[in-house]
Amino acid sequence: MAMSEQTSKHTQVLIIEDQHLMRLALIHELQAALPASIVHGAANITIALDLLESQQFDLVVIDPGLPGYDPKSQDDRFDVVQVVIELSPDAIHFVVTGSDTEEEWEHCQKLGVVGYLAKNNIRPGALVDVLQEVAERGYSVRLSNETTAPPEFYHSGLTPREQEILGWMRQRPSGISRKEIYEQLGERFDIDAASAEKYYKRARAKLLKTGLLPKGL
Amino acid sequence: MAMSEQTSKHTQVLIIEDQHLMRLALIHELQAALPASIVHGAANITIALDLLESQQFDLVVIDPGLPGYDPKSQDDRFDVVQVVIELSPDAIHFVVTGSDTEEEWEHCQKLGVVGYLAKNNIRPGALVDVLQEVAERGYSVRLSNETTAPPEFYHSGLTPREQEILGWMRQRPSGISRKEIYEQLGERFDIDAASAEKYYKRARAKLLKTGLLPKGL
DNA sequence: AAAAATAGGGACAAAGCTGTCCCTATTTTG
DNA sequence: CAAAATAGGGACAGCTTTGTCCCTATTTTT
Numbered sequence: 001m002a003m004s005e006q007t008s009k010h011t012q013v014l015i016i017e018d019q020h021l022m023r024l025a026l027i028h029e030l031q032a033a034l035p036a037s038i039v040h041g042a043a044n045i046t047i048a049l050d051l052l053e054s055q056q057f058d059l060v061v062i063d064p065g066l067p068g069y070d071p072k073s074q075d076d077r078f079d080v081v082q083v084v085i086e087l088s089p090d091a092i093h094f095v096v097t098g099s100d101t102e103e104e105w106e107h108c109q110k111l112g113v114v115g116y117l118a119k120n121n122i123r124p125g126a127l128v129d130v131l132q133e134v135a136e137r138g139y140s141v142r143l144s145n146e147t148t149a150p151p152e153f154y155h156s157g158l159t160p161r162e163q164e165i166l167g168w169m170r171q172r173p174s175g176i177s178r179k180e181i182y183e184q185l186g187e188r189f190d191i192d193a194a195s196a197e198k199y200y201k202r203a204r205a206k207l208l209k210t211g212l213l214p215k216g217l
Numbered sequence: 218m219a220m221s222e223q224t225s226k227h228t229q230v231l232i233i234e235d236q237h238l239m240r241l242a243l244i245h246e247l248q249a250a251l252p253a254s255i256v257h258g259a260a261n262i263t264i265a266l267d268l269l270e271s272q273q274f275d276l277v278v279i280d281p282g283l284p285g286y287d288p289k290s291q292d293d294r295f296d297v298v299q300v301v302i303e304l305s306p307d308a309i310h311f312v313v314t315g316s317d318t319e320e321e322w323e324h325c326q327k328l329g330v331v332g333y334l335a336k337n338n339i340r341p342g343a344l345v346d347v348l349q350e351v352a353e354r355g356y357s358v359r360l361s362n363e364t365t366a367p368p369e370f371y372h373s374g375l376t377p378r379e380q381e382i383l384g385w386m387r388q389r390p391s392g393i394s395r396k397e398i399y400e401q402l403g404e405r406f407d408i409d410a411a412s413a414e415k416y417y418k419r420a421r422a423k424l425l426k427t428g429l430l431p432k433g434l
Numbered sequence: 435a436a437a438a439a440t441a442g443g444g445a446c447a448a449a450g451c452t453g454t455c456c457c458t459a460t461t462t463t464g
Numbered sequence: 465c466a467a468a469a470t471a472g473g474g475a476c477a478g479c480t481t482t483g484t485c486c487c488t489a490t491t492t493t494t
Contacts (some may be wrong), residue, residue, distance in 0.1 A: 010427070018364075019315065019336040021242035029238070031373050038429075041369035043337075050254055065315070065364045067337065076429075098282070098315050100237065119236040120284065145286040147235075152258035153269055156248050159451060179469065195453050201472065208472095210227070376481060396439065412483050418442065425442095 011037040011055065015061040016048040016084065017096065025186070026061060026096065033127040034059075045080060052087040059095045060084055061115075078107060085112045092134065096122070100144050109139070118144040155207060162203035164189075169200055228254040233265040233301065234313065236281040239336070243313065244279060250344040251276075262297060269304040277301055278311045278332075295324060302329045309351065313339070317361050320417065326356070335361040372424060379420035380408075386417055 011034050011189070017023040020043065027039045040057075042048035045066050050152060052060075073181035082128055094115035095108050105116040114134050121142040125128055133140035151170055154163060171180050179193075186193035207213035228251050234240040237260065244256045257274075259265035262283050269277075279301055281294035286303070302310055311332035312325050323335040331351050338359040350357035367388055371380060382402060389398050396410075403410035423428035 019239070020364075022236070022239050022336070025238035025242050027371050032373060035373055036295070037373065039371040042370065043364050043366045043369075047366070047368045067361060087284045094289070119239070122238045125243065144284060147237075147260050147266075149260045151264045152240075152260075154244050154248060154256040154258070156252055157253065161452070177469070182432065192455090193451065194455075197470095198455095199275075201449080201470095205330070205472065309471070312490080394439070408483060409485090411485075413483095414440095418440095422442070 009036070011038040011058045013037050013047065013089075014042065014051060014057045014060045014088075015039065016042045016061065016080075018043055018047070018066050020065075022063075026122075029122070029124065029127045030059075030061070031083070032125070033131055045083075048084065049087065052084065057088050057091045059092045059094070060088050061096055063096050063098075065097060065099070074104070074107075074149070076138065077104070078111065081108060081113065082111055092131075104142055105143070115141075115144045121145045131140045154211070157206050157210065158203050162199050162206070165196055165199040166203045221317065226253070228275045229261065230254050230256040231265065231268060231274045231277045231305075231308075232256065233259045233262070233278065233283070233297075235260055235283050236280075239280075243339075246339070246341065246344045247276075247278070248398055249342070262276045262300075265301065266304065271340075274305050276309045276311070277305050278313055280313050280315075282314060283317070291321070291324075294321070294377070295328065298325060299328055300329065319360065322358055322360070331356045332358075334359045337364070338362045372427070374423050374427065375420050379416050381412055382416040383420045 013030050013034065015023055015026045015030065017026060023041050023043065027041050030039050031037060040051055042051055052059075064080045064083055066080060081093070081095060092115070094117060095105075095113050095114045096117050096119060097104070098119045100116065100118040105113075108116055115130055117130065117140075121144060126142075130140045130142070152167065153170070154191065158166065168185055169181055172178065178197075178200075182193040182196045185191075185196040189196070204213065221318055229249050230251065232240055232243045232247065234243060234400050240260065242259050247256050248254060257268055259268055268274075279298055281297045283297060297304070298312060300312070309332070311334060312330050312336045313321075313336060314321070315336045317333065317335040320329075330345055331422045334347065334357075340360060343359075347357045347359070369384065375383065385402055386395065386398055389395065395414075395417075399410040399413045401406075402413040406413070421430065
């Protein structure tokens with residue numbers, strides 16, 4: 001019988017978050033940010049504690065606003081964080097919350113948390129930057145931040161690439177030519193600028209065919 | 218110049234939610250639930266009001282916990298909902314919140330809301346049921362609910378189908394054979410039970426190759 | 435012991451997405 | 465006006481995912 005290789009080369013990640021869609025989104029983000037990782041999800045503290053006792057993790061992401069704890073009680077919130085940290089002393093710990101405060105971050109930091117992220121300040125792809133910042137500076141904080149992002153527009157007939165390119169193009173500041181955007185996108189996605197242009201054009205064509213495309217073209 | 222067809226056959230949906238990942242997840246869910254829909258996202262109330270003034274919507278989903286409003290103030294939360302409803306009187310309105318209460322639902326109902334959903338009670342695919350319930354009964358309420366879901370396990374090498382099938386299989390109650398699960402899955406996804414079996418096996422093989430698969434096989 | 439379930443594969447067609455290259459008009463900008 | 469940018473496509477190779485069908489051992493139930 002082969003020995004079970006508990007010490008695999010994969011990064012083990014645990015997400016503790018009770019909101020299903022948010023947990024799935026975080027899992028998705030973490031997988032994208034750490035391609036060789038295995039990501040576990042726990043919808044409540046009971047499952048989380050089971051997992052923490054059964055194996056080691058390299059990174060644990062905690063939402064302290066779990067059911068069974070009084071969301072208005074700071075003590076309850078810190079309790080969750082503290083217990084998790086005690087059970088995974090070698091891991092890196094992030095806190096993700098929908099109601100962030102400067103004071104809570106400071107308290108969490110004393111408990112050993114190195115990442116403190118407001119849910120409304122986590123954009124797709126942002127965790128890459130957070131992880132890098134933690135690696136460089138030892139911590140990363142993103143408090144709540146009212147965004148001025150443009151409205152989004154999702155049409156079921158578009159492929160992910162087309163959605164993505166279109167999203168970027170719609171944020172084009174005035175004075176910047178489309179061509180420049182194509183080049184930026186080419187660099188960002190590591191594709192040809194011409195391909196980015198192609199995607200944009202196809203997306204546009206699809207929207208025209210169905211009869212409506214957003215104002216900013 | 219062709220006349221712009223404002224009255225297209227597509228269902229127009231608007232999601233007002235400040236948490237980016239949650240907004241994207243909701244957009245995704247809505248597109249899956251309403252395949253012929255065009256879904257718009259607004260990260261704050263300003264964008265939302267712009268959109269509401271510029272066009273009509275058939276369904277508006279509101280998270281009243283937006284920045285700029287005191288999350289502890291019930292009045293502020295209701296204000297958001299009320300303003301949105303006044304600007305889209307012909308639409309159906311859902312409220313999605315991370316801090317739900319029975320009282321808030323009752324108040325929202327008086328304002329015209331027909332769907333009241335706690336964020337921790339929205340699972341992937343659940344909006345289909347919510348929409349159907351609204352169509353049949355006129356309203357749908359899903360208050361906060363502590364789940365007893367099993368731990369989740371996501372491995373980057375698996376395809377979405379494999380992840381999905383594996384997730385279902387891991388919830389198999391004792392006394393139910395795998396074969397029965399295959400049949401349920403076949404029905405649910407409208408594929409052959411044999412295909413479901415194939416996916417499970419391939420997922421299992423991949424996990425074995427990389428050295429670790431979760432306890433429950 | 436016979437029947438059913440399970441593990442662990444192979445082969446393959448259809449479809450969709452990605453990415454590249456190339457083309458011609460028309461419009462905008464310097 | 466000349467040059468650059470833009471609109472609006474066609475063709476195509478490569479890849480992954482999906483879904484179906486088929487196969488042989490081994491284990492578990494009955």
